Every structure is written in C-alpha cells, then in structure tokens.
Amino acid sequence: MKRIGIIGVGEIGRAIVEGLYYRGDDAPEVFLSPRGARTAAELSERYQGVRVCPGNQAVVDHSEIVIIAVRRQHRHEALAGLAVADEKIVINVMAGVGNDDLRRTLATEAQLVRAIPLPAIRERRSVTVTCPSHPVTDSFFERLGGALPVADETAFDVFSALTGTLTTHYSYLAALTTWAVGHGIASDDADNYVRGLFQEVGRALSDKNRTLRQLAADHETPKGSNERVRTTWFTPANSEALTQALDGLLADLAG
Known part of the structure; x- marks a missing residue:
C-alpha cells in the first residue's frame, strides 16, 4: 500500500x-x-x-x-x-x-x-x-x-480492556517517586531511580523463554524485600479489585 x-x-x-x-x-x-x-x-x-x-x-x-x-x-x-x-x-x-x-x-x-x-x-x-x-x-x-x-470481536475487546491499564502503571511509578520524596529524597533523584529500575524490568520482558510468573519468581527471594511488598500490598483483595475493574471496562467495551 x-x-x-x-x-x-x-x-x-x-x-x-x-x-x-x-x-x-x-x-x-x-x-x-x-x-x-x-x-x-x-x-x-x-x-x-x-x-x-x-x-x-x-x-x-x-x-x-x-x-x-x-x-x-x-x-x-x-x-x-x-x-x-x-x-x-x-x-x-x-x-x-x-x-x-x-x-x-x-x-x-x-x-x-x-x-x-x-x-x-x-x-x-x-x-x-x-x-x-x-x-x-x-x-x-x-x-x-x-x-x-x-478470531472475533469478543477476544478483541479483552485485549482492548488490557490497554486500559497503561496509565495505572505510570501512576504506580509516580506513587513510588512521591513516597521517596516524602522520605527526603530529591525529586529528580527519585524520578531518575524509579525510571531506571523499571526500564530494566522492561528489558527483561523481551525474554520470551520465561513466563511473566517465572520472571516475577526469578526477581524474588523467599522472605526478601520483593516478596514482602507483593504479599502485603498486592493481596487477593487487591487482585480481585483489579479483576472487577477490568470486567467492568470489558462490559462497557462490549456493550
């Protein structure tokens, strides 16, 4: 074309x-x-x-x-x-x-x-x-x-709903920066560090030989810092709230 x-x-x-x-x-x-x-x-x-x-x-x-x-x-x-x-x-x-x-x-x-x-x-x-x-x-x-x-627009709408999570990810990173600033870190330093931290995560996503769950496990040690934040913040209730938000968006897109 x-x-x-x-x-x-x-x-x-x-x-x-x-x-x-x-x-x-x-x-x-x-x-x-x-x-x-x-x-x-x-x-x-x-x-x-x-x-x-x-x-x-x-x-x-x-x-x-x-x-x-x-x-x-x-x-x-x-x-x-x-x-x-x-x-x-x-x-x-x-x-x-x-x-x-x-x-x-x-x-x-x-x-x-x-x-x-x-x-x-x-x-x-x-x-x-x-x-x-x-x-x-x-x-x-x-x-x-x-x-x-x-295959069909039903499946297409599921992928469309997933795109609705993009700004939530950015807001999550902004919240981390705000937390660091609240503990005395200069705003530019906090911003630069969080960006670098998650740019590295992004590069890891290019490894398609490991599932997303495997990538998570590989970045976590038993009773370590990552496990602690995941299990105390991303709780089953938190996960269910995300599921409900996506289900509601999917219903609107399909309707």
Whole structure:
C-alpha cells in the first residue's frame, strides 16, 4: 500500500506516522485530516511524504487504507456524510466501536478491520491486535512491530480492556517517586531511580523463554524485600479489585 489516510491525528495517529517513517525506508504517502491541526501540521513539516488535507473526504479520496482514529464520542460528527468506496480498506482504531457500528455510520461495503495500535509503534516495538485478520492490514502492522490477529470481536475487546491499564502503571511509578520524596529524597533523584529500575524490568520482558510468573519468581527471594511488598500490598483483595475493574471496562467495551 502506497497511500495511507488518517482521520483524527492524536497520539495514536502521530505514532502511526512516526512508525511509518521511523527508518526512512520506502514510507508511503500519508494524508492527514485537519482534526488535530497542530499535530498534523508538525508531521507534514517533518516528513516530505505527509500532507494535510482540507477535510476528511479528501483523506478518504486520496487513500487506499483509511485509518479512523477519532475519539468514540466524536465519531458521528467526524464521519457524517463521508463517502467511502467499497474497494477501500478501513482500519478502525476507536476503542469500544465495533465494526457493525462503524459500517452503519459509514454506509459502505468496504473491508473494515479493528486494530489496537499502541504508542510504541512509533519505534516499531509493539504488536498490534487486529480483527478480523486481513492480509493487507496484518502486513501493514507487521511493518510497525507485529500483528496479532484474533478470531472475533469478543477476544478483541479483552485485549482492548488490557490497554486500559497503561496509565495505572505510570501512576504506580509516580506513587513510588512521591513516597521517596516524602522520605527526603530529591525529586529528580527519585524520578531518575524509579525510571531506571523499571526500564530494566522492561528489558527483561523481551525474554520470551520465561513466563511473566517465572520472571516475577526469578526477581524474588523467599522472605526478601520483593516478596514482602507483593504479599502485603498486592493481596487477593487487591487482585480481585483489579479483576472487577477490568470486567467492568470489558462490559462497557462490549456493550
């Protein structure tokens, strides 16, 4: 595919463009909607093959693959009146918006594929869940770090719910930093140490020969510090609360 259109140029739209141009190798033409004007203008200035279109219909008309990345609550306003030819491929990255819903909005017979691209695709380091599997879209995301096709939208929603834990992780790290500052550590020192500590954890995740539980066990000694914090803070009640939060989010996404 040589022409990609993106409607909704927020964090994920930006990451897709940056991933396509990450190594400067045979990047396609990219056509951006005027939504997210500042980001779109910045990307068009940085990359020669990126253009900002006057409207969303122009994005569709110029593109072979159309990526819809607007917020769910804005989709009807953003997509109203769009004419999408049946030969187009539409990638739906809106959380909680199923393909049947999007097809009704667009009134098209074009191939629709849901996807969950994550910000790390800007460096081609993140696998993207897709549904249904499609050779063109799976190849597109393989280029950006990998594709993980799933059988149906029920499974897709489970993966979508998992993405809702990202900012909780960052907030957990911020809470650790705040605790250290409360005990007299300089804010910059605490921040640098926590970042370094968990960057190392991130690197360990690349070892796919060990399960996540094995990685946890390998970083823990009996009656040691890690075991103490895990067993006194991440209790069964804490784990159940997380399960309930994810179940509630999953129900909303599926509904």
